[in-house]
Every structure is written in C-alpha cells, then in structure tokens.
Amino acid sequence: MDIRQLKYFVTLAEIGNFTAAAKQLNIAQPALSIAIKKLEASLELDLFHRNERKITLTHEGEVLLPHARLVLQQLNDAEIAMAELRGLEKGEVRLGVPSMLGSYFFPEILMGFKSQYPNLKLTMVEGGAQSIRKMLIDGELDLGVIINHNVPEALATEHLLTSQMVAVVGEDHPFAPQASIDFKTFFAQELVMFKKGYFHREFIDRVCDSQQLQPRISFETNLLPMILNIVRRDFAISALLEMVTEHEHGVLPIPFEEPVYLDIAIAWRKQGYLSLADRAFKEYVKKCCG
Structure with missing residues (x-):
C-alpha cells in the first residue's frame, strides 16, 4: 500500500x-x-x-x-x-463560518486581514454548524467558527465572542412593543427557521427539548435573506443573533425572558497542522474580538 x-x-x-x-x-x-x-x-x-x-x-x-x-x-x-x-507560507486560509456571522461579523475582519497580508488567499465557506465541524475533521477547512457546545473530541477551540440570541419580529408585529418574550409564547407562534444542522436550529431544538415545547415551524430554509423577508412581512417570527437586527431594517429584536447567550469559538483539528497563514489569521480574529 x-x-x-x-x-x-x-x-x-x-x-x-x-x-x-x-x-x-x-x-x-x-x-x-x-x-x-x-x-x-x-x-x-x-x-x-x-x-x-x-x-x-x-x-x-x-x-x-x-x-x-x-x-x-x-x-x-x-x-x-x-x-x-524553507521560508514559504501556505498562502491560503480556508475558513468556515455560519451564515449570520458570515454576513455581518466577518466581512470587515476578512478585509482588514487581507490589507495586512495582501499575498494570502482567503477562502470563506458559509455553512451549518454540523457541516463546518465535519469539514474541519475531514481536512476540507483549516479553521471554522462554531458554537462552543458539543464540540467533537477531534477539534480544539478558542473563545472569540459571546452573542445573544433573540426573538426577531417585524416592526408592525403585535409583539414589537414587548420588552421580552417567554419561550412558551415564542414557540406557540408560526416560526421561520434555519434547517437542521445550523447552530440557530440546534439552539431551537435544545430549548424545545428542555422546556418540553413543540415548535410551530412553518418555513425552513438555509437562506438568511429569506428568513428576514418572511419576518418583515409578518408571515412568521424567528430567533437570530442580535447583531443581525443591528444591520437590518424592518425587524426588531426581543430578548427572551431567560436570556440566551452563545459562546462563539474558532476551531481547528487537534491533529492537523496550522500553517503560518492559519495561525496569523487566528490571532488576528482573536485580536479583533478581544
């Protein structure tokens, strides 16, 4: 062989x-x-x-x-x-990020890193939590941004930031004036959710299991713009990272009565080799999040 x-x-x-x-x-x-x-x-x-x-x-x-x-x-x-x-670099960073972070948090970081290291190639793949973890383990990605929960033994992680998960409704929705919402009320509404495999959906499923609630999921998609449009038009409500509502018009955040904070981490294979480019990017992201 x-x-x-x-x-x-x-x-x-x-x-x-x-x-x-x-x-x-x-x-x-x-x-x-x-x-x-x-x-x-x-x-x-x-x-x-x-x-x-x-x-x-x-x-x-x-x-x-x-x-x-x-x-x-x-x-x-x-x-x-x-x-x-021999003084050479790999020259490429292959990064996996969830949709919400890829759309709102990482563009500025990627551009800032590229300005410091113009000769390095950055490849960013958006995906669900399960697919990012699998691609890391399979060696298809060098680094991945994941929720620091149920992390496979094969991966190592370092904390990046903490972000709040909130209910998201349209500006004219009856819940819009509320200061908070409880899980029972939230899950009784028609919901639009990411498909299974995304950390957003993992959160939803985990809360439902712990609270013994049955969600009313009317729409499933892996497209964040579609989720936002459905919420804006009051066809359903959703739960997203609060940072999404800071950048999008027509939707409002409502914190849960039991606040939900997610530990977001950067991950890599324990048995893998991080190139100079990978290590430089990891340190740059940590510095931006610090």
Missing part, C-alpha cells in the same frame, strides 16, 4: 466512477483500474462493489476510507510544515 494507491482509492470512493475518477486524477482509466486491483491484492480484500453504473465501497472499503483520508491529510500537513521551514 503506497500513497499513490491511497490517493487513487479515495478519489474513486468519492466519485464512484472509474472514468470520472481517472479524469480527475489525470491518468488513463486502465492505469487506475490496475492500481486499485494491486491495492486490493496487497490487502487481500475487495474494496469496491463493481457494476456498470456505480462503484460503491464494500464494508472493508468503508473501514479503510477514513484511515486513507487521514494519511493523505497528514502527508499534506507534513509538506506544508517542511515548506515553511
């Missing part, structure tokens, strides 16, 4: 087709087939179910896949570390 075989194996497992995988790897399809057969022969195991339309992993292949990915990640980390010893 060598690195080249593992790379071919992972690519084929992810794409599920010899022709497409060979094209991505920039090799001939027969060469890919031979390499996979050699890998299976060396392991004395079948790694793929083969049929005309789709290649799928056997149980043995599913067991090998996370180990193969980890080996390739560690090799990439080693190459970055050795390059930096």
Whole structure:
C-alpha cells in the first residue's frame, strides 16, 4: 500500500466512477483500474462493489476510507510544515463560518486581514454548524467558527465572542412593543427557521427539548435573506443573533425572558497542522474580538 494507491482509492470512493475518477486524477482509466486491483491484492480484500453504473465501497472499503483520508491529510500537513521551514507560507486560509456571522461579523475582519497580508488567499465557506465541524475533521477547512457546545473530541477551540440570541419580529408585529418574550409564547407562534444542522436550529431544538415545547415551524430554509423577508412581512417570527437586527431594517429584536447567550469559538483539528497563514489569521480574529 503506497500513497499513490491511497490517493487513487479515495478519489474513486468519492466519485464512484472509474472514468470520472481517472479524469480527475489525470491518468488513463486502465492505469487506475490496475492500481486499485494491486491495492486490493496487497490487502487481500475487495474494496469496491463493481457494476456498470456505480462503484460503491464494500464494508472493508468503508473501514479503510477514513484511515486513507487521514494519511493523505497528514502527508499534506507534513509538506506544508517542511515548506515553511524553507521560508514559504501556505498562502491560503480556508475558513468556515455560519451564515449570520458570515454576513455581518466577518466581512470587515476578512478585509482588514487581507490589507495586512495582501499575498494570502482567503477562502470563506458559509455553512451549518454540523457541516463546518465535519469539514474541519475531514481536512476540507483549516479553521471554522462554531458554537462552543458539543464540540467533537477531534477539534480544539478558542473563545472569540459571546452573542445573544433573540426573538426577531417585524416592526408592525403585535409583539414589537414587548420588552421580552417567554419561550412558551415564542414557540406557540408560526416560526421561520434555519434547517437542521445550523447552530440557530440546534439552539431551537435544545430549548424545545428542555422546556418540553413543540415548535410551530412553518418555513425552513438555509437562506438568511429569506428568513428576514418572511419576518418583515409578518408571515412568521424567528430567533437570530442580535447583531443581525443591528444591520437590518424592518425587524426588531426581543430578548427572551431567560436570556440566551452563545459562546462563539474558532476551531481547528487537534491533529492537523496550522500553517503560518492559519495561525496569523487566528490571532488576528482573536485580536479583533478581544
């Protein structure tokens, strides 16, 4: 088993087709087939179910896949570390952020960092809490902004800021004059919520479980502008970070009677390698939040 075989194996497992995988790897399809057969022969195991339309992993292949990915990640980390010893930088920061923070909190930080490090590339991916955590663990992201709750063992975190989660209603909604709202009243209303997998939805589900309440979710979306438009038109109300209402017209924040504060942290893989660029960005974000 060598690195080249593992790379071919992972690519084929992810794409599920010899022709497409060979094209991505920039090799001939027969060469890919031979390499996979050699890998299976060396392991004395079948790694793929083969049929005309789709290649799928056997149980043995599913067991090998996370180990193969980890080996390739560690090799990439080693190459970055050795390059930096020669005075080079990775030159890219791959960051995952939740939608609300990506829209209102991070643009200025990203522009400020870019002005200090103009030669570095910044790649920002917006996603739900679950997908960001998974992408960090899988090595698809270097850094991720997450809620510091139920953090997987594979990730390390540092606190960035604390933000309040509030009920959000339209300016003409009957609740608009209220100074606060209790959970029972809130969850009895028609709600527009992010889909499952977003930290906003995790908060909602957690409160409902603890209070034994059944939410009336009328709309589900992963699009923040759609949530805001639905709230503005009084079709439903929602719960968002208070910072959203500071930047958006036509909506008002109402704190919950039991205030909800979220611990927002920056996370990375414990076993991963943070490049000079990653470390510089992490320290810059902490300084901005301090």
